[in-house]
Amino acid sequence: MTATPVVLESRPDQVPEGSAAAVVVGTDVAGLRRLVEGATSADVDRALGRAHPDLDDFAVLLSPAAAGRLEDLAGAAQRITRARFGATVRLFSPLYLSNECVSTCTYCGFSAGNDIARRTLSLSEVRAEALELHRRGFRHILLVSGEHARIVSKDYLEACVATVAPEFAQVSVEVQVWDTATYRRLAAAGCDGVVVYQESYDPVTYAAVHLKGKKRNYAWRLAAPDRAAEAGMRRLGIGTLLGLHPDWRSEAIALTAHARALVKRWWRCEVQVALPRLRPAAGGFEPLDPVSDAAFVQILCALRIVLPDVGISLSTREPATLRDALVPLGVTTMSAGSHTEPGGYAEASEAEPQFSISDTRSPGEVADALRSAGYDPVWKDWQRA
């Protein structure tokens, strides 16, 4: 993969010029937010009619005026999804490697200060977990861990990727952010994708919820997808956690700006977005709850309309009935039967989960529900060349 290199020798607080991260930093979220407030139903019609809707249109589609037109938004989102992705949903499973973490994040069950049972899987345990997921049908796997550069080191992650890659068509990681050289090592070991949620795009909120640890560096994290793409990763997953910041519209606008910038800057990469609504976690975190189901649907539809080719992922945080209902409106990727603690697939685990899941159906049950709704559950949609 060739592109203009993003030079990041150390961990600067500023995002590199020319990066997708720089576009996010330069996005006038406040101005777009004003557009939201001023939007009329006629503006919604214009946004829905545009062949190539832009960020202004996205703001309009998030407006209270558009909330009154939810059925129109849903219809457009369904048509676009159907045309672009057909009646298919890709299934994947997370595999938690470790819940060790040195960062203190107010919302996360793995946060350093939490008095929880910690565990890091050995390579043989990783293999056993992976084989169990393979047995359940999965061919796409997401390796997840807390942030602990010594216990969950580069070498360890590289070995984990190399352990599971022969069995899985697609391997992605959702771990601490790394420099380009480390992403290159992971790619060489068989990793195809990197998932990095910015958590909150608002720097003030970000600082307020990330109290200690390397994760406090907002800019270094924001530019991680750029570094992953530069290293040759084919898939970039980004996201924001709804419930950290009281204004979900600002977060959705920034996320969309980021996705659009990544698509333009790293045009060979597939970009996927997610907006999990936070659930209670160890440590006593209770999410702000500004996003109703209707608002969540509005965000998903607006995302689909403005980002017609971008994957939208929906985790087991959401309840089964809502997950089923959201599939036609733009969701393209789902996890199923997830455990959010290290271990738990091959045998029961005592380790603490990162968050509690809501859709507790088995992968087979999720696949059956998709089939009943007229969708083909796709377990394998990649071939490493």
Added chain:
Amino acid sequence: MDAARHASDELVIAGRTFGSRLFLGTGKFPSNQSLRDAIEASGTELVTVALRRIDPTATDDILAAIPDGVLLLTNTSGAVDAGEAVRLGRLARAAGLPEWIKLEVTPDPRYLLPDPVETLKAAQLLCAEGFTVLPYCPADPVLCKHLEEAGCATVMPLGSWIGSNQGLRTRAALEIIVEQATVPVVVDAGIGAPSHASEAMEIGADAVLVNTAIGTARDPGAMARAFRLAVEAGRAGWKAGLPGVQTAAAASSPLTGFLS
């Protein structure tokens, strides 16, 4: 391939004869059963499947939907450059799949536009390794000649962007490609309605490849039948010799008839 207008109407690609000029893609279908129904209703004898979707270890793999007697054309969907496409071809061969490859090199995952440079490079390499190569390519008449010279069994220029259902937006270029081709021309991508397929056949294309319009139809089987009829009608129209489009009215009784 103008001579074909007056000759037998068999479609022959790399020495194999096809009774249908409709080829089918297999993505986006809601189930294996609906895919199977569409294949049957279309009358197709060639379907393309992405290697990335094939999983021989799965219980209901996509290959299970393909009836015996229908040729499997493995495609290299997901390849971003010639190297990847060639490796995917070799993986298909190693897996015991037919050595017919639909070459797709699409570095841009949004519009999935074929990369002309890398497609030609991959075609040269795969042909040299003995594969039967059917390349998805831009509607560029010069590129199509290069692909022919590389040894490709067909050329497969796009009508418009994959999945767009926009029809033959490249019609003027397709007409030149058809005029110049010495291998069958298969119009691939963008064919969103049976009338588009008819149009492709009417301008002299040898076959069309359709996926999204059938796979995402409310009734894929019924749509596959509609495409079958449209391809047959368009082909029959072309064979019958379509009259040219005139800018002025032309009397159906000759104005100089009194001279005879």
